[in-house]
Amino acid sequence: MSLLGLKEGKLLEQFLHQIINGISLGSIYALVALGYTMVYGIIKLINFAHCDIYMIGAYVGYFCMTFLGIGFVPSLLAAMAVCTVLGVTIEKIAYKPLRNATRIAVLITAIGVSLFLEYGTMFFVKAQVRSYPPLTGLLAKTLQLGNISVPMLQVLILAITIILMLLLQFVVNKTKIGKAMRAVSMDQDAAELMGINVDTTISFTFALGSALAGAAGILVGVYYNSINPLMGVLPGLKSFVAAVFGGIGIIPGAMIGGYIIGIVEVLISGYINSMYRDAFVFAILILILILKPAGLLGKNTREKV
Amino acid sequence: MRNTKSWTKLLLLVLTYVIIQLLILFGIIQDFQQITLTTICINIILAVSLNLITGFTGQFSLGHAGFMSIGAYTCALITMRMPTIPGFILGLVAGAVAAAVVGILVGLPTLRLRGDYLAIATLGMSEIIRIVFLNLNITNGAAGLSGIPQFVNWPWLFVFTAGTILLIVNFLKSSHGRACISIREDEIAAEAMGINTTKYKVTAFAIGAFCAGIAGALYASYFFFIKPTTFNFQKSVDVLVMVVLGGMGSVSGSVLAAILLALISTFLQSFSELRMVIYSLILIIIMIFRPQGLMGSKELSLSMLSKLGSKFSFRKGRV
Numbered sequence: 001m002s003l004l005g006l007k008e009g010k011l012l013e014q015f016l017h018q019i020i021n022g023i024s025l026g027s028i029y030a031l032v033a034l035g036y037t038m039v040y041g042i043i044k045l046i047n048f049a050h051c052d053i054y055m056i057g058a059y060v061g062y063f064c065m066t067f068l069g070i071g072f073v074p075s076l077l078a079a080m081a082v083c084t085v086l087g088v089t090i091e092k093i094a095y096k097p098l099r100n101a102t103r104i105a106v107l108i109t110a111i112g113v114s115l116f117l118e119y120g121t122m123f124f125v126k127a128q129v130r131s132y133p134p135l136t137g138l139l140a141k142t143l144q145l146g147n148i149s150v151p152m153l154q155v156l157i158l159a160i161t162i163i164l165m166l167l168l169q170f171v172v173n174k175t176k177i178g179k180a181m182r183a184v185s186m187d188q189d190a191a192e193l194m195g196i197n198v199d200t201t202i203s204f205t206f207a208l209g210s211a212l213a214g215a216a217g218i219l220v221g222v223y224y225n226s227i228n229p230l231m232g233v234l235p236g237l238k239s240f241v242a243a244v245f246g247g248i249g250i251i252p253g254a255m256i257g258g259y260i261i262g263i264v265e266v267l268i269s270g271y272i273n274s275m276y277r278d279a280f281v282f283a284i285l286i287l288i289l290i291l292k293p294a295g296l297l298g299k300n301t302r303e304k305v
Numbered sequence: 306m307r308n309t310k311s312w313t314k315l316l317l318l319v320l321t322y323v324i325i326q327l328l329i330l331f332g333i334i335q336d337f338q339q340i341t342l343t344t345i346c347i348n349i350i351l352a353v354s355l356n357l358i359t360g361f362t363g364q365f366s367l368g369h370a371g372f373m374s375i376g377a378y379t380c381a382l383i384t385m386r387m388p389t390i391p392g393f394i395l396g397l398v399a400g401a402v403a404a405a406v407v408g409i410l411v412g413l414p415t416l417r418l419r420g421d422y423l424a425i426a427t428l429g430m431s432e433i434i435r436i437v438f439l440n441l442n443i444t445n446g447a448a449g450l451s452g453i454p455q456f457v458n459w460p461w462l463f464v465f466t467a468g469t470i471l472l473i474v475n476f477l478k479s480s481h482g483r484a485c486i487s488i489r490e491d492e493i494a495a496e497a498m499g500i501n502t503t504k505y506k507v508t509a510f511a512i513g514a515f516c517a518g519i520a521g522a523l524y525a526s527y528f529f530f531i532k533p534t535t536f537n538f539q540k541s542v543d544v545l546v547m548v549v550l551g552g553m554g555s556v557s558g559s560v561l562a563a564i565l566l567a568l569i570s571t572f573l574q575s576f577s578e579l580r581m582v583i584y585s586l587i588l589i590i591i592m593i594f595r596p597q598g599l600m601g602s603k604e605l606s607l608s609m610l611s612k613l614g615s616k617f618s619f620r621k622g623r624v
Contacts, residue, residue: 112588119581282429
């Protein structure tokens with residue numbers, strides 16, 4: 001660092017700050033993108049309601065930390081548990097009856113569920129923005145790395161995300177139910193013939209995805225400190241872009257895509273123009289769909305008649 | 306026009322115009338009901354044009370509000386500089402053409418995507434348009450444009466609503482329309498039969514966008530105030546609910562659903578969250594229990610009405 005002049009040092013510092021912010025944002029997008037990609041991989045449905053499960057997670061965390069006075073980690077577990085139940089319930093009520101229907105029908109139902117969650121929540125808790133209670137103890141500190149001060153919160157977000165992703169990789173690759181998930185996503189009928197209970201497997205997939213979304217929700221609530229019933233829409237769309245970018249249906253793809261989109265968004269917002277950052281993310285989506293629809297890690301498969 | 310059916314339809318059309326015009330003249334339809342009437346007509350145009358894209362050609366588009374906003378802003382900007390009737394006509398045509406051009410530009414690269422991806426791509430496109438309008442100086446950003454000269458009244462509304470329905474119905478009955486329907490039924494088979502699917506998909510998209518642009522221009526010129534959030538995803542969903550409720554593949558279903566939902570939304574104006582909750586429940590329940598909507602792919606016709614009439618009669622010889 002002593003080789004650089006004062007101005008260059010400051011620019012580097014700023015850039016590193018942006019990268020660290022991007023990693024935090026990317027962690028959130030990665031967690032939500034994992035839910036999108038797992039559900040799409042297993043039943044080829046874009047679960048529009050996923051972003052609202054994320055929003056419900058944030059509200060559950062708010063409720064636990066504000067009214068029940070519970071600490072952060074128990075609230076995190078509570079948010080994940082509630083979202084798991086919610087995700088499985090939605091699957092059983094709205095998506096299972098349409099297992100054999102056209103793609104448009106399920107997509108429209110997903111939009112319906114999403115709107116129902118958003119405006120239902122708005123109806124009960126009103127549209128105003130609410131803030132999380134301030135954090136105490138370990139989480140309020142900052143870590144000093146050389147010239148850069150990193151809030152402990154961002155370290156926490158990254159740590160929790162990595163733990164959850166490692167757990168997910170373990171479940172998907174080393175357990176029997178994970179094997180069942182991979183089998184059903186490859187060929188549903190063959191999996192059923194092999195004795196796999198497809199219904200249970202699909203419900204389990206939704207449960208996993210929703211738990212991750214719930215965790216992301218409460219992390220966002222604690223990080224940005226404000227929540228409102230429509231908070232899930234834009235991050236949900238961007239997480240979906242991240243999932244497509246990395247290769248929809250591919251779990252490592254969602255992780256990579258989440259971080260890339262998070263970092264790109266923060267860099268564009270910081271160095272170009274923060275007004276157009278959402279438009280850039282959508283433009284990335286349209287570009288990737290035109291240039292390489294299978295995503296970064298995906299393979300192009302020919303459509304058979 | 307050789308048979309009585311055509312003459313009857315023409316008569317019904319003229320009667321509808323005359324009756325409502327008289328009701329307005331005599332003050333029976335007051336200002337508030339006129340707002341509902343305008344909303345009904347704009348909804349009909351939007352629903353029928355989205356039905357062309359989604360219901361008849363099978364391309365799931367969630368970006369209809371984006372096309373509407375292009376028409377609205379173009380017409381508003383032109384009429385604010387030329388506040389005369391020719392100015393309004395220029396603004397309307399320019400708005401519709403601009404929307405169609407954007408539809409073609411967006412459609413050409415994205416229409417080769419399958420259902421789910423196309424939905425997200427059109428949603429993204431609509432959001433990009435909204436963000437662009439939010440950030441341009443000429444459109445006044447988030448504050449929107451106000452004081453747009455009002456030219457729209459019942460004759461204008463009627464001409465454009467009836468015109469749009471006639472345009473789309475005639476398109477659908479032609480060979481172009483049959484090509485579009487075949488794309489919905491089985492795209493690979495249509496391609497194998499020699500139909501240029503890209504051309505017809507983009508055509509349907511362009512016509513749908515053109516009509517949405519007209520609806521947007523009418524909206525701007527009647528409600529005299531527009532801002533980017535008027536044309537957000539919620540608006541696209543409103544139109545989608547109309548198409549789904551009416552039946553994807555039925556023009557008369559879209560018209561009926563547009564009227565019904567305009568009435569519901571006027572009724573629930575003060576409870577906007579409840580309105581959206583009801584809309585979302587309509588979507589879910591219809592998709593699970595009656596995915597073909599109210600009318601399925603059948604059209605309301607005079608023979609259907611006469612069959613209905615005979616069901617309620619006590620004559621022996623029933624049709």
